[in-house]
Amino acid sequence: MPRSLVLKLERDGPLSFAEKEVALGLPEHIRHVPARGDIISDGGSSDALSLITEGFACRYKLLDDGRRQILAFLVPGDFCDLRSLLLHQMDAAVAALSHCQIASIPHQRLFDAMEKHTRLALALWRETMFDAAISQQWLINVGRRSAYARLAHLLCEVWFRLQTVQHAHDRFFDFPVTQTDLADALGLSVVHVNRTLQHLRADGLLTFRASVVTVLDWPRLREAGQFDPAYLRHRVSTLEPSQDGKSHR
Amino acid sequence: MPRSLVLKLERDGPLSFAEKEVALGLPEHIRHVPARGDIISDGGSSDALSLITEGFACRYKLLDDGRRQILAFLVPGDFCDLRSLLLHQMDAAVAALSHCQIASIPHQRLFDAMEKHTRLALALWRETMFDAAISQQWLINVGRRSAYARLAHLLCEVWFRLQTVQHAHDRFFDFPVTQTDLADALGLSVVHVNRTLQHLRADGLLTFRASVVTVLDWPRLREAGQFDPAYLRHRVSTLEPSQDGKSHR
């Protein structure tokens, strides 16, 4: 079922047939969460991972004063709580943006699979790093770019990520978020997001209606966001074990 | 030599004697980098990890227009480029803030060690997650907090992290950064950092002279930064392999 997960894990080099089988067989069950529903709550702990197989979600943190910072947008193939595998407690919550299909993978089952298939373990570790790389870009975005650039950069990122799981078209993609969501992701106010969006539209860079983003001018959008997709294109290092199953040298 | 690394890895539960021996024996050689020197350059790839054994450093990214975003402060026991282990190319640079002692650990040697000592591999994977958790706090900080709170939060974080590697005293700690560094870390201008710092001083929360931060009022500082150290205190999940060497429940 989690075809998008395999697609994602394979972006760095193909998995073996056996590994794919294992990955596809990991989920214990599937659950459905309506738009706006909670997928993971903050502070909790669990003994299973949640993997998005369909739909959009966001990881976020609520502050004392009620403000919210969205930390990541999650698309099919993304784990909601990979960190809970080794850190016993979630430090953020996850909510569905659209209707979501969530596959549940027991930690234990994953540990067992990783023991047999080293490369699977490495692929998941790499996912952790990949997630961190995206988070790092967000920090740069919020820390040092104008509202205009932030929005442009974010939309580029989402398109690229959807692309790798075959959920994006050349010139448009689904992105079921409200302007409030965008504001909380970019560290801006709703009002300002609204105006910045208008600015982008007026400049003929894109269209954003009914949860669909249509990119009208890729080159200029990428330039506006100073977007360099290098961080989303990870090639594998040459050193790590590359044989199937038990590995070494 | 990398005693601080062992201290850090053990914050989640003790390593075995054998594991400690391995960890301590990993570095191939030590190198020295003067303050302001480059430790890792952006975009490069390497076949060895750099571990800080002494001194302070920062990971940062330069933007097209010359602006800089500091992504993390690195203290003894921190890896500069753990991500390079699985992602073949660095997506940020690392520079020394003070004179640094850097231990070099060949990727290959680490892979070999992890194969024998599963728990070491997990400890390192956990480091990746830990790093991401800190980065996440920075995003919240920059995205949703005032300059005053950002500074307070950052200083709390640094103290806590220094504490776990026994490099902090109760009421003060070394922090060899310029106000420009702080500005680039917090997404602010130098001028504003200067004024915010004065504000913190005037409020009697701290002192910051000659690269030494002295905290005068912990409760108020923590409150000002809405600082909750939970994310820096990782307990181990109960499921993962806990025996030495070959593992399982």
Place this chain on the structure above:
DNA sequence: CGTACGATTGAGAGACTTCAACAAACGTGG
């Protein structure tokens, strides 16, 4: 058809920035 949520607009306020200058601290060479 009313309610509710999201998008949009206007206007005033504020946090933070930029520019520019000066003072203090620091390191270095003579």
Place this chain on the structure above:
DNA sequence: CCACGTTTGTTGAAGTCTCTCAATCGTACG
């Protein structure tokens, strides 16, 4: 050990990006 140049810290003032408040509009939905 002092002189000098460079870096870092500090201050003032003007500007602007972004925010908050508040009202209006549109649209989906029961």
